[in-house]
Amino acid sequence: MSAGGAAVAARIEPSARREHILAAAEACFVRNGFHRTTMQDLAREAAMSPGNFYRYFASKEDLVLGLAEGERARGARLVAELERDGDRRAALLGIVTRYFVSITRETAILRIDIWSEATRNPAIAAMTARGEAEARSWFVETFGVLARSPACDPVALYALLGPLMKGIVVDRALLPDYDPAASVAQLLALLEAGLDGRLPLAPTSSAEPSR
Amino acid sequence: MSAGGAAVAARIEPSARREHILAAAEACFVRNGFHRTTMQDLAREAAMSPGNFYRYFASKEDLVLGLAEGERARGARLVAELERDGDRRAALLGIVTRYFVSITRETAILRIDIWSEATRNPAIAAMTARGEAEARSWFVETFGVLARSPACDPVALYALLGPLMKGIVVDRALLPDYDPAASVAQLLALLEAGLDGRLPLAPTSSAEPSR
Known part of the structure; x- marks a missing residue:
C-alpha cells in the first residue's frame, strides 16, 4: 500500500x-x-x-444537523470541562466568556445560519430546542447556586441574559467594531448585579396587559 | 382592453x-x-x-437587498410616525415594543435571514450597517434626551440594549413559548433603570484586559 x-x-x-x-x-x-x-x-x-x-x-441536511449537534455538544463539553474543578462561579464566567462573547466571527456566523435553518427544518429545530433547554436549565441552576440574595430570581435572570447572549452572537457576526472585552465586561456586570438581586427584572410568570 | x-x-x-x-x-x-x-x-x-x-x-440578490432596505425604511418610518406628536418617551417605548418585541415570527425569521446574508454579501452588509448606525444614533440621542440622571451613559445603555433587542428577535423566531409581554416588561424595566442611571453598565471606551 x-x-x-x-x-x-x-x-x-x-x-x-x-x-x-x-x-x-x-x-x-x-x-x-x-x-x-x-x-x-x-x-x-x-x-x-x-x-x-x-x-x-x-445530504447537506445531515451535515447541518451534525454541525448543530456539534455546537450543542461543544457547549456541554465546555461546561463539563469548566465544572471539573468544582468552582461553579469560574465555570459560569468561563461559559459566558468562551461560548458567547469571545468567539470567532466564523462561529457566530455558523450559529446564525443554524438558527435560520432551525426555523424551517424540524430536525434542526429539535436539536436547537434541546440545546436551548439544556442551556436554560444549567444557567438557572447555576444562578440559583451562586445567588447572594433572596431577591435574585434565577429564572428571570436567565430571561434577560439568554437573549442578551444571543444578541451578542449577532453583533459578533455583524459589527466590524465588535469589542469582546466590552461585551464581557457588560455581561459580567449584569450577572453580578443579578446575583446580588440588584437588577430590575420583570417577573417571569407574567400576566402583563401590554401584549 | x-x-x-x-x-x-x-x-x-x-x-x-x-x-x-x-x-x-x-x-x-x-x-x-x-x-x-x-x-x-x-x-x-x-x-x-x-x-x-x-x-x-x-436577481434574488436584488430582492434580498430590496427587503433589507424595506426593513431599514420600516424602522425609520415608524420612528417618524411615533415622533410626530413630539413625545420622545412614547416614541422610544413604541419603537422598542413594535419594532423589536411584538413582531410576528415571520418578521423575526426574515431579520435572521438578512443578518445571515449580510455576513456574505457586501451590498446587504452595507445596508445592514446603515440600519445599525441609524438605530444606534437615534437610540443614543433619545436616551440622552430622556436621561433622568447624570449617571445615565447613553452610549453604554445602547451597548446593552442593542444586542438585547437583537437577541429578543432571535428568541421570537426560535422559541415556541416566546412571550412578548414578558420581553416588553423586561426591556422597559431595564430602560427605566438605565435612564435613572441605576444599571451596572460597563464603560464604553473600555480598556479591559479581559480580551
Whole structure:
C-alpha cells in the first residue's frame, strides 16, 4: 500500500472521519452559506471522493444537523470541562466568556445560519430546542447556586441574559467594531448585579396587559 | 382592453408594483428560505409572468437587498410616525415594543435571514450597517434626551440594549413559548433603570484586559 492519501484515509476511524468532514463542512458553509455549497464542494474540501463522502453524510441536511449537534455538544463539553474543578462561579464566567462573547466571527456566523435553518427544518429545530433547554436549565441552576440574595430570581435572570447572549452572537457576526472585552465586561456586570438581586427584572410568570 | 389581470396590472404604478413584488417575495422567503426559492417561485407568488417579473428585479440578490432596505425604511418610518406628536418617551417605548418585541415570527425569521446574508454579501452588509448606525444614533440621542440622571451613559445603555433587542428577535423566531409581554416588561424595566442611571453598565471606551 502506498503512503498516499488513500492509505492515510484508510487508517482513520469512522468517528474521526466524521469530525474531519464536519470541520471541512463548517469551513465551507461559513465561507459560502449552506445553500451555495454543493455536496461536491464539501467532498473536495474534505479531500474525499464524492462516493466515499456520501457513505458518511447522505445530504447537506445531515451535515447541518451534525454541525448543530456539534455546537450543542461543544457547549456541554465546555461546561463539563469548566465544572471539573468544582468552582461553579469560574465555570459560569468561563461559559459566558468562551461560548458567547469571545468567539470567532466564523462561529457566530455558523450559529446564525443554524438558527435560520432551525426555523424551517424540524430536525434542526429539535436539536436547537434541546440545546436551548439544556442551556436554560444549567444557567438557572447555576444562578440559583451562586445567588447572594433572596431577591435574585434565577429564572428571570436567565430571561434577560439568554437573549442578551444571543444578541451578542449577532453583533459578533455583524459589527466590524465588535469589542469582546466590552461585551464581557457588560455581561459580567449584569450577572453580578443579578446575583446580588440588584437588577430590575420583570417577573417571569407574567400576566402583563401590554401584549 | 379587457378587465382582466393584465389590464389591472398595467394601471399599477411601478413603485407600487415593486412593493407588491417585495411583499410576495417576503412571504416566499420566510416560508422556504432565500436559497430554496427560485425566481420562478417568486414570479408565481407575485402573479406575474417571469419576463415581466425580471423587469423589476434582475436577481434574488436584488430582492434580498430590496427587503433589507424595506426593513431599514420600516424602522425609520415608524420612528417618524411615533415622533410626530413630539413625545420622545412614547416614541422610544413604541419603537422598542413594535419594532423589536411584538413582531410576528415571520418578521423575526426574515431579520435572521438578512443578518445571515449580510455576513456574505457586501451590498446587504452595507445596508445592514446603515440600519445599525441609524438605530444606534437615534437610540443614543433619545436616551440622552430622556436621561433622568447624570449617571445615565447613553452610549453604554445602547451597548446593552442593542444586542438585547437583537437577541429578543432571535428568541421570537426560535422559541415556541416566546412571550412578548414578558420581553416588553423586561426591556422597559431595564430602560427605566438605565435612564435613572441605576444599571451596572460597563464603560464604553473600555480598556479591559479581559480580551
